[in-house]
Amino acid sequence: MRTIGLLGGMSWESSIEYYRIINQRVRQRLGGWHSARSVMFSFDFHEIERLQHTGDWEEAGRRLGDAARRVEAAGAELLVLCTNTMHRLADEVQAAIGIPLVHIADATAQALRGLAVDRVGLVGTRYTMEQDFYRGRLARHGFQVLVPDPPAQEAVHRIIYDELVHGIVRPASRGRYLDVIDALAGRGARAVILGCTEIELLIKDGDADIPLLETARIHAETAADVAVDGTDPPAPPAGAETTVTGPSTSPRAAAGAWRRPTTPRGWRRS
Secondary structure (H helix, E strand, O other): OOOEEEEEOOOHHHHHHHHHHHHHHHHHHHOOOOOOOEEEEEOOHHHHHHHHHHOOHHHHHHHHHHHHHHHHHOOOOEEEEOOOHHHHHHHHHHHHOOOOEOOHHHHHHHHHHHHOOOEEEEEEOHHHHHOHHHHHHHHHOOOEEEOOOHHHHHHHHHHHHHOHHHOOOOHHHHHHHHHHHHHHHHOOOOOEEEEOHHHHHOOOOOOOOOOEEEHHHHHHHHHHHHHHHOOOOOOOOOOOOEEOOOOOOOHHHHOOOEEEOOOOOOOEEO
16 A cells, blocks of 8 residues: 655645545555555645735745655655645646645546536635636536636635634535535536535535535545555546656655656656
């Protein structure tokens, strides 16, 4: 079984869920007393939130890359960002390490294909809903992505940062989210992606009339499966190539960089 590296603390409320889900999945897969081999670096979210708020993504990328290298040096053989929003910096993180990153949007796309849907709604932080790093990647996977109207986006974002990251779960906020999901369904969404890992503290699949994709669970279970099976992470969109050439202190990466080709033949040394 591979060792999973986790970048957490963004926020720790969802990082707890990642740790729990990964270990539950490993126990489910292997039985007995098995649990996941893992290494976690947990950020002080106050520092990350300030960088998000001021738009200093360059500094945020530097910090995530540094943490990823530390996790790799501690023995991680694959990496998981325990957050949707910070996948805005997934390419920078991947470039800093010599092990594969399990991308949350690729895992979600794999789950969407299992539902046989092509038009989906997306709720998450303002950054995830407005910017292209998540929506664009899903579009390149072949999905049409719908987001809420601006007032609904503001409500969704506010509830995440003012309530959910602090562990506050309010019935009124749950109702507001379900209204937003109903509106997306009315515009043609056949499923809705819960594109912030904290949202699953508030609502889950089965709470609405259409499927809700719990991205933290999907991401965590995918990482556990990759670790147990020794397989590749879900493939990136066609034409996307992830090259891993960053510095590394891990014995595996020291033997050569890992590279994922455009055709999904797996990670290989180059």
